[in-house]
Amino acid sequence: MNANIKVIRSLISEVRQATHQSKIKDNIMVRYILEQANMHRETSEVLCKEREELKSLGETYLCYLNSQRKYEQIHKDYAGKGERSIKETADLVGFKLPHDPK
Structure with a gap:
């Protein structure tokens, strides 16, 4: 479960960077991520789903x-x-023009 927590935290971090909302818990993507994590936690052993799903x-x-x-x-x-x-x-590609000082 430790690897799953790392993935969930990384996902929430990416969502935070993408949305710039003050309250991250109100974000629908974060709620979906946490809901899916809870569903997989409860059913991974009971329904024989793939452990690493x-x-x-x-x-x-x-x-x-x-x-x-x-x-x-x-x-x-x-x-x-x-x-x-x-x-x-x-400048965009990192070159200097011939008349620029080196």
Whole structure:
């Protein structure tokens, strides 16, 4: 169950970063995550579900949320903002122009 708790905490952390709400317990995604965790805790031994189903499902959601956050950051950094100057483009990719001091 310890691995499941780590996944749940990571999921809640990603949701917190994505939503910026003051009360995280009021968030519908957090309530769903906790509800699913409680359902799997009660039924994992009784109904012979896959033992690692909650962990597997949680890691999938975590990967999606993490990738979505990284995509938004990359899109914000590199999205087309119209024409850029040569200096802005060089700074974006990490190059220096020949007349720049080293």
